[in-house]
Amino acid sequence: SESWLPASSRLRSRDFLFGVATASFQIEGSTEVDGRLPSIWDTYCDTPGKVTNGDTGKVACDHYNRWAEDVDLIESLGLDAYRLSLAWPRLITRDGKANPKGFDFYKRLLDALGEKGIKRFVTLYHWDLPQWIEDRGGWVSRETAYRYAEYVDIATRELAGRVEAWATFNEPWCTAWIGYAAGRQAPGHTDPVLAIAAGHHLMLGHGLAVPLIRRNDPGAKVGIVLNLQPATAATDTREDRHAAKLAEVGQNDWFLGALLKGEYDARFFELRGAVPAIVPGDLDTIQQPLDYLGVNYYFRAYVSAAGAHDYKDMPLDGVERTQMGWEVYPEGLTYQLVTIKQDYPNLPPVYITENGMASDDAVIDGEVEDDSRIRFFERHLAAVSDAIDAGVEVSGYFAWSLMDNFEWSYGYEKRFGICHVDYDTQVRTPKKSAYWLRDFVARRS
Numbered sequence: 233s234e235s236w237l238p239a240s241s242r243l244r245s246r247d248f249l250f251g252v253a254t255a256s257f258q259i260e261g262s263t264e265v266d267g268r269l270p271s272i273w274d275t276y277c278d279t280p281g282k283v284t285n286g287d288t289g290k291v292a293c294d295h296y297n298r299w300a301e302d303v304d305l306i307e308s309l310g311l312d313a314y315r316l317s318l319a320w321p322r323l324i325t326r327d328g329k330a331n332p333k334g335f336d337f338y339k340r341l342l343d344a345l346g347e348k349g350i351k352r353f354v355t356l357y358h359w360d361l362p363q364w365i366e367d368r369g370g371w372v373s374r375e376t377a378y379r380y381a382e383y384v385d386i387a388t389r390e391l392a393g394r395v396e397a398w399a400t401f402n403e404p405w406c407t408a409w410i411g412y413a414a415g416r417q418a419p420g421h422t423d424p425v426l427a428i429a430a431g432h433h434l435m436l437g438h439g440l441a442v443p444l445i446r447r448n449d450p451g452a453k454v455g456i457v458l459n460l461q462p463a464t465a466a467t468d469t470r471e472d473r474h475a476a477k478l479a480e481v482g483q484n485d486w487f488l489g490a491l492l493k494g495e496y497d498a499r500f501f502e503l504r505g506a507v508p509a510i511v512p513g514d515l516d517t518i519q520q521p522l523d524y525l526g527v528n529y530y531f532r533a534y535v536s537a538a539g540a541h542d543y544k545d546m547p548l549d550g551v552e553r554t555q556m557g558w559e560v561y562p563e564g565l566t567y568q569l570v571t572i573k574q575d576y577p578n579l580p581p582v583y584i585t586e587n588g589m590a591s592d593d594a595v596i597d598g599e600v601e602d603d604s605r606i607r608f609f610e611r612h613l614a615a616v617s618d619a620i621d622a623g624v625e626v627s628g629y630f631a632w633s634l635m636d637n638f639e640w641s642y643g644y645e646k647r648f649g650i651c652h653v654d655y656d657t658q659v660r661t662p663k664k665s666a667y668w669l670r671d672f673v674a675r676r677s
């Protein structure tokens with residue numbers, strides 16, 4: 233039954249794209265072949281205590297060798313689009329030149345997708361910074377924005393004509409804040425001052441890259457992917473509501489303001505007691521016209537004046553949680569989309585570039601019964617439909633993820649895939665949710 237979806241929904245039209253998403257480091261493996269250089273995630277994985285069970289990206293889903301089978305899998309589900317990322321350390325040598333073997337891999341992959349009519353959404357940076365660039369200061373250094381622009385220039389010239397939509401960055405908030413302030417992702421620094429500098433250099437890299445992509449690949453769309461998160465006040469006091477508002481400013485408006493208004497919200501820098509080194513002209517460079525905004529949505533935060541709570545600490549009765557401990561909160565997606573449309577009237581069309589949940593799935597008699605994931609998709613698609621009805625232009629939805637993969641500091645324990653991966657045999661088994669998505673997509677008018 234599809235009664236959960238309003239009959240008027242644009243989601244039933246074939247020009248609303250349905251896809252699945254992955255990222256290079258999470259699926260590829262083969263980290264030491266064909267001239268790939270080490271990334272900050274290889275280093276982080278090799279640092280004892282950082283990743284659950286000492287898991288690494290050395291093999292992952294072996295997608296580097298099994299890409300053709302994975303393309304067939306996407307085709308067999310009848311999906312319109314596939315969102316993937318390029319590994320910068322595969323593509324650029326230590327002296328800043330193109331690595332032909334790295335580009336050959338992505339050319340084969342993108343061509344196979346194109347031949348099957350699957351639209352290619354390609355993210356240029358999904359967290360795997362070359363370690364040699366981190367050694368020179370990483371995103372804390374302004375130089376990295378220029379190294380990134382050089383990489384983007386080479387990559388988009390090499391791959392021009394093979395991509396429908398480029399994204400400069402995946403979730404700059406995670407790179408800057410989790411990587412440089414919270415320390416729970418590579419490179420694992422724990423200083424908000426560093427994170428605020430990193431955030432500005434990510435934005436600068438974006439601004440430098442967009443005109444290069446447009447020049448090199450004029451037929452493709454250009455955008456960026458942000459993870460947006462609504463914050464709910466832990467109590468209804470004025471102080472807690474103020475703290476929740478500031479949390480949203482720090483998580484969402486930090487980058488939306490720079491990208492769409494050409495300004496940073498000073499309240500965030502005041503809160504953190506740090507201001508990035510902004511060179512005159514930087515914000516003009518950053519504020520580039522965008523063809524789309526990618527929105528990744530997972531859950532909300534609970535915030536009190538006493539500090540940002542891990543909502544896991546919140547005593548919330550009757551809250552449904554995923555294997556990550558994340559609350560299932562579809563209403564937050566509608567709220568988030570409607571809020572950014574109100575706050576940013578020049579908001580470009582939105583793609584939901586990631587949405588999904590982890591569950592502890594197992595194959596039993598050849599089947600994976602992930603009914604909770606089906607319910608999760610249904611409720612979040614209905615939330616997208618509500619946002620569309622409220623006037624937000626949403627053009628597509630990508631499930632995270634095509635298959636179970638390396639869930640960063642959680643390693644392989646957390647399973648986000650619509651296809652199960654057996655890490656001993658590398659067998660992919662579509663879960664019940666994959667067939668649900670296939671059938672939903674097939675029945676569109």
Ligand code: PNW
Pocket residue numbers: 255258402403406459461528530586632639640648
């Ligand atoms: C995203 N948070 O990361 C990433 O883009 C994916 O690579 C990842 O696998 C997926 O979400 C699932 O985690 C996030 O704590 C990591 O709010 C953390 C958060 C949000 C997104």
